[in-house]
Amino acid sequence: MNYIEFGTTGEQVSEMCLGTMMFGSRCDETESDRILGAAIDHGVNFIDTAAMYAGGLTEELLGRIMGSRRDNLFLATKVHKGIDAASILTSIDESLTRLRTDHVDLYLLHWPVPGMNPVEIMEALSKVVAAGKARFVGCCNFPAWLLAHCNSIAAANGWPRLVNNQVAYNIIERGIEVEILPQAVAEHIAITAYRPLAMGLLTGKYRWGQPLPDNSRGQTSSQIITWLSQYGAGLDRFIDFAAKLGVEPGVLAAAWVRYSPAVTSPIIGVSSLHQLQAGIDAFDCNLSVEEYDEITWMFDTEVKEEGLQRFPGLRYNFPRLRRNLDLLGK
Numbered sequence: 089m090n091y092i093e094f095g096t097t098g099e100q101v102s103e104m105c106l107g108t109m110m111f112g113s114r115c116d117e118t119e120s121d122r123i124l125g126a127a128i129d130h131g132v133n134f135i136d137t138a139a140m141y142a143g144g145l146t147e148e149l150l151g152r153i154m155g156s157r158r159d160n161l162f163l164a165t166k167v168h169k170g171i172d173a174a175s176i177l178t179s180i181d182e183s184l185t186r187l188r189t190d191h192v193d194l195y196l197l198h199w200p201v202p203g204m205n206p207v208e209i210m211e212a213l214s215k216v217v218a219a220g221k222a223r224f225v226g227c228c229n230f231p232a233w234l235l236a237h238c239n240s241i242a243a244a245n246g247w248p249r250l251v252n253n254q255v256a257y258n259i260i261e262r263g264i265e266v267e268i269l270p271q272a273v274a275e276h277i278a279i280t281a282y283r284p285l286a287m288g289l290l291t292g293k294y295r296w297g298q299p300l301p302d303n304s305r306g307q308t309s310s311q312i313i314t315w316l317s318q319y320g321a322g323l324d325r326f327i328d329f330a331a332k333l334g335v336e337p338g339v340l341a342a343a344w345v346r347y348s349p350a351v352t353s354p355i356i357g358v359s360s361l362h363q364l365q366a367g368i369d370a371f372d373c374n375l376s377v378e379e380y381d382e383i384t385w386m387f388d389t390e391v392k393e394e395g396l397q398r399f400p401g402l403r404y405n406f407p408r409l410r411r412n413l414d415l416l417g418k
C-alpha cells in the first residue's frame with residue numbers, strides 16, 4: 089500500500105480509504121470486523137464513515153470493532169442532521185460516543201444545504217477543532233466556489249480551513265473534472281473519491297439485457313438501472329477490455345479513478361470480505377497513458393460544453409482552461 093500526503097495536513101494516509109457505508113446494513117458486525125481487519129493487514133489506515141450510515145449503527149459498530157486499533161487509524165466521519173452550528177456541535181459529540189473515541193481525525197460536512205450560513209458553519213467547525221474533537225475539517229459534495237468561499241472566511245477569521253472535498257468520481261460521473269479537481273491541485277485540497285465503481289456497476293456483474301444479479305445493490309437502486317440503460321454498450325466494451333488485460337473490471341475501474349494526479353484516495357466500499365481483494369488490487373494496477381485514454385473514451389462521459397471546444401485547434405479555449413491540471417507553474 090502506498091501512503092500519500094493528505095492535502096496540507098502533513099499527515100500520511102494510505103492511498104486506499106476504506107468506506108464503511110455497508111457496515112451494519114449489507115454486512116453484519118462479524119463480516120465488517122473481517123473486512124476492517126483485512127484492510128488494516130494490507131496497510132490501510134484511512135477509514136471513512138458517517139453519522140447517517142445505517143441510522144448511526146455503522147458508527148456504533150465501528151466503535152466496537154476498532155478497539156485499540158483506532159489509535160493507528162486516520163478516522164473520518166460526517167455531520168448528521170443540518171449544518172447549522174447547533175447541529176455541528178451536537179452531532180460531533182454523538183459521533184464520538186458511538187465511535188468510542190475522544191476525537192476524529194477528519195470531520196466533514198456531508199452535503200451543502202440551501203440557505204446554509206458559511207460564517208456560522210466555519211465558526212462551529214473551528215470550535216470542534218479547538219475542543220480537540222477533530223484534528224482537521226473538510227466537506228463533501230461542495231462545488232469549488234463554495235469551498236473557496238468557506239476557506240476565505242476561515243482565513244479571514246483565523247479558523248481551520250476545509251482540507252478535503254469528498255466527491256463522487258468514476259468513469260461515468262466526471263463532473264468534478266471541470267472545476268473541483270483543478271481547484272484541488274491549485275490549493276492542495278485532498279480529494280477523496282467515493283463511488284469509484286459506480287455502486288458496483290463497473291465490477292462486471294451487471295450487463296444490459298441480463299437479469300440484475302441476486303443480492304446486489306442493483307436490486308434496489310434505480311440509479312444503477314438508469315446507468316445500465318444509458319451506458320450498456322460502454323460497459324460491454326469495458327468488460328471486454330478488462331478481460332483482454334486479464335484484470336477484473338472492478339480493479340480497472342478503481343485504477344482509473346486513482347490515475348488522476350488530483351485524486352488523493354479513492355474510497356473503496358465493499359459489502360463482503362470477498363469483494364475487498366479487488367479493491368486492494370486496484371492500488372497495484374498502474375494504467376499506461378494509452379490504457380487510461382482507451383477506458384476514458386469507452387464511455388464518452390466527459391462533461392462537454394458548447395462554444396470554442398468545437399474548434400480543437402484553439403489551445404486556450406475556456407473549457408480546456410478550466411480543466412487543465414498543469415495550468416499553474418509549480
Ligand SMILES: NC(=O)c1ccc[n+]([C@@H]2O[C@H](COP(=O)([O-])OP(=O)(O)OC[C@H]3O[C@@H](n4cnc5c(N)ncnc54)[C@H](OP(=O)(O)O)[C@@H]3O)[C@@H](O)[C@H]2O)c1
Nearest residue numbers: 107108109228282283285286287288304305357359363366
Ligand atoms: N460523502 C458522500 O456523500 C458519500 C456518498 C456515498 C458513499 N460515500 C463513501 O464512499 C464509500 C464507497 O461508496 P460506494 O459503496 O457507493 O462505492 P462503489 O465502490 O461505487 O460501490 C461499492 C459496491 O460495489 C459492489 N462491489 C464492490 N466490490 C465488488 C467486487 N469486487 N465484486 C462485485 N461487486 C463489488 C458492492 O455492491 P453489492 O452490495 O451490490 O455487491 C459494493 O457495495 C462508502 O462506503 C462511503 O464511505 C460517501
